[in-house]
Amino acid sequence: MARVLDGQDPQHLQQAVDALAAGRLVAFPTETVYGLGADAGNDAAVRRIFEAKGRPADHPLIVHVPNAESAYGLASAIPPVAQKLMQAFWPGPVTVIVPRRPGVAAAAAGGQDTIGLRCPAHPVAQALLEACARRGLVGLAAPSANLFGRVSPTTAAHVAAEFGDEVLVLDGGPCQVGIESTIIDCSRGHPVLLRPGILTRAEIEAAIDEPLHDRDAAAPRASGTLDAHYAPRAKVRLMSTDVLQTALQVLDQDLPQLALYARTVKAPRGMLYRRMPDDAAQAAQQLFAVLRELDAEGVSLIWVESPPPDPAWDGVRDRLARAAAA
Numbered sequence: 001m002a003r004v005l006d007g008q009d010p011q012h013l014q015q016a017v018d019a020l021a022a023g024r025l026v027a028f029p030t031e032t033v034y035g036l037g038a039d040a041g042n043d044a045a046v047r048r049i050f051e052a053k054g055r056p057a058d059h060p061l062i063v064h065v066p067n068a069e070s071a072y073g074l075a076s077a078i079p080p081v082a083q084k085l086m087q088a089f090w091p092g093p094v095t096v097i098v099p100r101r102p103g104v105a106a107a108a109a110g111g112q113d114t115i116g117l118r119c120p121a122h123p124v125a126q127a128l129l130e131a132c133a134r135r136g137l138v139g140l141a142a143p144s145a146n147l148f149g150r151v152s153p154t155t156a157a158h159v160a161a162e163f164g165d166e167v168l169v170l171d172g173g174p175c176q177v178g179i180e181s182t183i184i185d186c187s188r189g190h191p192v193l194l195r196p197g198i199l200t201r202a203e204i205e206a207a208i209d210e211p212l213h214d215r216d217a218a219a220p221r222a223s224g225t226l227d228a229h230y231a232p233r234a235k236v237r238l239m240s241t242d243v244l245q246t247a248l249q250v251l252d253q254d255l256p257q258l259a260l261y262a263r264t265v266k267a268p269r270g271m272l273y274r275r276m277p278d279d280a281a282q283a284a285q286q287l288f289a290v291l292r293e294l295d296a297e298g299v300s301l302i303w304v305e306s307p308p309p310d311p312a313w314d315g316v317r318d319r320l321a322r323a324a325a326a
Contacts (some may be wrong), residue, residue, distance in 0.1 A: 004156050007124035007170035016170050017131045020045075020140065025052060027145040027159045028128050029172030030120035032093050032180050032197070033152040033288065034159050035064065035142030036167070039132075040074070043107035046141050050107075052163060055148040060110035061141040062095050062118050062181070062223050066129035071117050073138050076101045081208050082186035088207035091121035093177050093197050097185040097220055108141035114187045114220045124172035143223055144180065145169075149326065151232050151291045154178050158292060178285035179315050183222050184212070194222045196314040198284055230288070230319045231326030232295035234259070234302045238324040241265060244305050259294040262305035272297055276305065280312040287316060291323065 005012035007029060016026045023045040026037050036052065038045040040063045050057050065071055068086045071078060075098045078086070082096040100106075100115040109115045117139070120126065132140060144152040145159040145167075153159045156171035163169075182197030182204065192213045193201065205212055215225070224230075239247065244265050251258075251268065259272040267273035274290050277283045294302050304320055307313040 003165055003167075004160055004169045004171050007128075007172040012170065013127055013131060016128060016168055017135055019168050020132055020137060021135050023048075025049060025167050027156075027163070027167055027169040028125055028140075028142070029122050029156070029170065029175060030064070030125045031122045031175060032120070032177045033154055033175055034145040034156065034169075035140070036145035036159075037064070037140040037142040039137045040105045040108045040139040040141040041137060046105075046107040049141060049143065052167065053143065053146070053148045055143065057107075058110045058221065059226075060112060060116060060221055060223060061108045061143050062116040063105055063108050063139040063141050064125065064129060065117055065119050065139040066126060066133050067119060070133060070139060071098075074101055074104055074115055074117060075099060079186045081191045081210070084208045085184060085186070085204070086119070089199070090119040091126065092119070093121070093181040094118065094199065095181045095183045097183065097187050097194065097222060099187055104138065105141065110221055112220050114185075116183060116222060118181055122172055122175075124170055128170065149226075149229055149231055151230055151295070151323075152180060152288050154288050158289075174289075176285060178287055178289075179319055180224050182315070183224070185219055185222070187220065188218070192216070192219055194219055195224050196318050198281065198315050200311045200314065202311065227322065228326040229322040231323045232291045232302065234295050234299050236291075236302045236304060236320070236324045236326070238304050238306055238320050240306050244303060247303065257299045258301045258303060259297065259299040260303050261290060261294065262303075265305055272299060280307070280310065280316060283307070283313070284316050287319060
């Protein structure tokens with residue numbers, strides 16, 4: 001099992017900084033999910049992230065920085081729309097894709113000439129990043145701290161269950177947002193939404209005072225944008241309310257063990273059931289923990305009621321759709 005350290009303990013924090021400076025991996029909490037971190041300026045250390053996760057080396061990582069000023073050490077330019085996003089939402093759950101400074105963080109960028117940058121709001125992440133900056137680390141490359149394609153971790157225990165003792169885990173408690181950051185490509189002259197998060201499209205457009213464009217074929221590769229992702233071992237089936245109600249009414253008792261995650265549909269007696277919150281933010285905060293919990297019960301199928309069409313649910317809907325595609 002991974003070694004779990006108290007993220008509030010200065011000595012444990014220093015152990016984490018020492019490990020990162022030595023090229024080792026450290027998992028740490030952010031407000032979104034736990035990240036599996038390495039010194040973004042050390043390509044050999046970053047490659048260990050890809051190896052530990054089983055992640056393709058050309059699938060870019062987000063680099064976490066302690067503040068907006070630090071972004072200039074990794075970017076060759078910060079376009080005006082990225083500056084607006086950073087001013088409005090940093091520290092917070094928004095990643096900006098910007099032109100990468102040549103010769104810096106090539107492994108983290110997956111070989112692209114752009115790089116994803118984020119300043120997380122979690123106090124343990126902030127303390128870790130600031131301490132790393134004082135040691136000369138340019139930032140921490142950190143995808144979600146789980147095996148590639150699987151359910152993201154929102155507690156230290158989730159991380160410890162997936163990795164061996166070569167990974168230190170800073171425990172900062174349960175993540176408050178619960179789904180990964182919004183990713184916006186700012187590298188091509190107009191902002192493009194690559195991955196939705198907890199923020200609505202309207203909130204983002206109000207901050208940048210221009211419309212967001214949808215992802216297109218020319219968009220750079222970015223974390224968490226594969227069609228199949230965020231998946232438990234059990235098969236996830238995302239169903240409309242009407243279809244789900246009908247399916248439960250005609251349920252074949254010989255079906256493999258089944259769990260239900262729904263807001264308005266009630267489970268038959270004896271079926272493993274978790275209720276989805278009515279509030280989108282609460283549902284996001286609980287989503288990955290619920291999927292992990294149901295998976296741990298050994299079910300082979302998880303039927304999920306589709307979220308409402310309200311834009312506040314876009315991030316949850318995105319994660320569920322990708323989980324169901326796996």
